Amino acid sequence: MTGDTSFFAGFMDDYFAECDEHLGAIRRHLLAIESAGEGGVDRAMLDDLFRSFHSIKGISGMVELRDAELLAHHLESFLRRLRDGEAQLTADGLDALIEGVDLLERTIAARREHVPSPPAGDVIDRLTGAALETPPAESATIGPADQPAPSWRITFAPSPQLVARGINVDTVRARLRAAGTILDATPRMLPDGIAFEFAFAGELDPETVEAWRSEGLTVERVDAPVVASTERSITADAGARAVQPSHVVRVDLTRLDDLMRIIGDLVIARARLEDSLRRIVKHVPAVEWRAVQENSLTIERQLRDLREGIMRVRLVPVSEIFRRMPFVVRDLTREQGKKVRLQLDGQHTEIDKFLIERMLDPVLHLVRNAVSHGFELPEERVQAGKPAEGTLRLTAAGVGESVVLEIIDDGRGIDAGQVAARARAAGLPVPAGPLDEATLLDLICTPGFSTRDVTDRASGRGVGMSVVKNTVQELNGTLRLETARGEGTRFVIELPLTLSIADALIATVGDRTFALPQPSVREVVEIDPAALRRVEHQEIAPFRGGVLPIVRLARVFGIPAAPRPRLHVFVIGAGQDAVGLAVDRIVGQREIVVRTMADPLVRVGGIVGATDLGDGRVVLILDPPALARRARAAEQQPAGAS
Numbered sequence: 001m002t003g004d005t006s007f008f009a010g011f012m013d014d015y016f017a018e019c020d021e022h023l024g025a026i027r028r029h030l031l032a033i034e035s036a037g038e039g040g041v042d043r044a045m046l047d048d049l050f051r052s053f054h055s056i057k058g059i060s061g062m063v064e065l066r067d068a069e070l071l072a073h074h075l076e077s078f079l080r081r082l083r084d085g086e087a088q089l090t091a092d093g094l095d096a097l098i099e100g101v102d103l104l105e106r107t108i109a110a111r112r113e114h115v116p117s118p119p120a121g122d123v124i125d126r127l128t129g130a131a132l133e134t135p136p137a138e139s140a141t142i143g144p145a146d147q148p149a150p151s152w153r154i155t156f157a158p159s160p161q162l163v164a165r166g167i168n169v170d171t172v173r174a175r176l177r178a179a180g181t182i183l184d185a186t187p188r189m190l191p192d193g194i195a196f197e198f199a200f201a202g203e204l205d206p207e208t209v210e211a212w213r214s215e216g217l218t219v220e221r222v223d224a225p226v227v228a229s230t231e232r233s234i235t236a237d238a239g240a241r242a243v244q245p246s247h248v249v250r251v252d253l254t255r256l257d258d259l260m261r262i263i264g265d266l267v268i269a270r271a272r273l274e275d276s277l278r279r280i281v282k283h284v285p286a287v288e289w290r291a292v293q294e295n296s297l298t299i300e301r302q303l304r305d306l307r308e309g310i311m312r313v314r315l316v317p318v319s320e321i322f323r324r325m326p327f328v329v330r331d332l333t334r335e336q337g338k339k340v341r342l343q344l345d346g347q348h349t350e351i352d353k354f355l356i357e358r359m360l361d362p363v364l365h366l367v368r369n370a371v372s373h374g375f376e377l378p379e380e381r382v383q384a385g386k387p388a389e390g391t392l393r394l395t396a397a398g399v400g401e402s403v404v405l406e407i408i409d410d411g412r413g414i415d416a417g418q419v420a421a422r423a424r425a426a427g428l429p430v431p432a433g434p435l436d437e438a439t440l441l442d443l444i445c446t447p448g449f450s451t452r453d454v455t456d457r458a459s460g461r462g463v464g465m466s467v468v469k470n471t472v473q474e475l476n477g478t479l480r481l482e483t484a485r486g487e488g489t490r491f492v493i494e495l496p497l498t499l500s501i502a503d504a505l506i507a508t509v510g511d512r513t514f515a516l517p518q519p520s521v522r523e524v525v526e527i528d529p530a531a532l533r534r535v536e537h538q539e540i541a542p543f544r545g546g547v548l549p550i551v552r553l554a555r556v557f558g559i560p561a562a563p564r565p566r567l568h569v570f571v572i573g574a575g576q577d578a579v580g581l582a583v584d585r586i587v588g589q590r591e592i593v594v595r596t597m598a599d600p601l602v603r604v605g606g607i608v609g610a611t612d613l614g615d616g617r618v619v620l621i622l623d624p625p626a627l628a629r630r631a632r633a634a635e636q637q638p639a640g641a642s
Helices: 005-036 043-062 066-083 091-112 121-128 160-164 169-179 206-214 226-243 253-283 286-314 325-336 353-374 378-383 416-425 437-444 464-474 624-635
Strands: 151-156 181-190 193-201 217-222 315-317 340-345 350-352 390-399 402-409 478-484 488-496 501-509 512-517 521-527 533-535 538-543 546-552 567-572 579-583 585-593 607-612 618-622
Touching (some): 005 043, 005 091, 005 325, 043 066, 066 091, 066 121, 091 325, 151 169, 169 181, 206 217, 286 315, 325 340, 325 353, 353 488, 416 437, 437 478, 464 478, 501 567, 501 579, 521 579, 567 624, 579 624
Parallel strands (some): 340 390
Antiparallel strands (some): 315 350, 390 402, 501 512, 521 567
């Protein structure tokens, strides 16, 4: 193996991919265990965790990553004591387990990045120390012969509405213990959350059953012994999983990139073919031309299907980002003494794998800022008339050819006055008067800007929001801010599903042709130039009961343009952020291959890349968000400024 470095490098890629799969499954199980509380750990879940740690230990030994192998071994031993009934899980034990998993993930990441592994001594001491306690004798498993009659199966699915009414898994468990005996408690992973299934023995009158059902519990009378039936179902499920064939093929992302590049070349070749056919149509008999045109349209449809198929292969659930956030929130709230409930919505929304990797850090920064800056301490929230526990929502949803991520908190909101004062003290230009949300966002995203005087583990360095803004812009996305003092803050990130191939609108300005990504355009309108009004240095037009700032691309890029009776305007953004981009003529809609400009020496504001429409000419692709920001910046300049 030492003589074939390429083979070993490929083997390490497989190692990291397999570790990612196991760690993802481990984190999902840890979320279920933490939600179930102490003593609510299912045997099947323990078996799955044990197998995952055992697998990581084995493959880490194969690649001689001894630190990860040793840590996985101690985590495996920790679970063996739980699984064999030698001890039961306590709050301290759960903390040690989560800390051990976090350290294992960082140890594997250190090997991937070729940096030293983090020290593991303290975590190993916690795992082997007093993190577990011996179960009391009275909690021994009740056998079928000892089960009191009658038996019940009670299922509880937590929801924000039930939590607001004070009904959670702990209150349900306490209620069952007061009414009878809990024979078994099993967390179940559902597509949209977690449910807890209790095997219960005791006498329940009809009034109690009806009252529990009205509070969101499912209560079913079971004639057969509950524990035996549950154990049989778990065994059957495990057996079914064991014999099921795997339908998943692991593919390196660079191979998919190569496929997208080939498809991009096919799109350009198809455009060239269409351009050639347009030139020879008058020389071909009508009967023969119909056959040629049908074949051309068939190739176009098949090429679009191929492109969409490859895009679907690249799409992965946004849960790859979201699943890490509960542990981030958990650590920060414990460190800062805050109470925050994390709500995740739309985890099955899919997005390009490349975007997932790039957006992990920005979402992480926004979540940390929400906990560190946004949420008040519990006593402050109570004094303000809020629940002591704050709510942080992460949502994802597909909107056409884009995906929208939102990070929403019900904390204190952003103090625009404080931000303006700190910005002025730092020498940043701040417009007079109240700050709108777009200006406020620009200020807090300025590199080095922070409202904290002291740097802590979560914030204060002034680089986090700058990373968020720059990353979103590099991905051709948009970042918006909505905030209200005392009510909370909402960050909205809109990203394209993919960056390689996109539908675009083709427009001309003077003798130049530009492409405009279609997902960025809200609508297209015609405006009479006589309806335009100039306010200081900005042109505006009446639009849907309000006004629309107009940006003439001819003036932006210094292109000579002849006066026209009508202006064709692309409306970018919505509400008060809407801006109109005026062009001379809209040529049509085309599928384009996006070639980004990576060289900083040739990058120009308002231009995101270039494409080839098939006739050999290079056509620049506009960056609508950047042009909209330019228009808003022009509005804030003093009269007479250049």
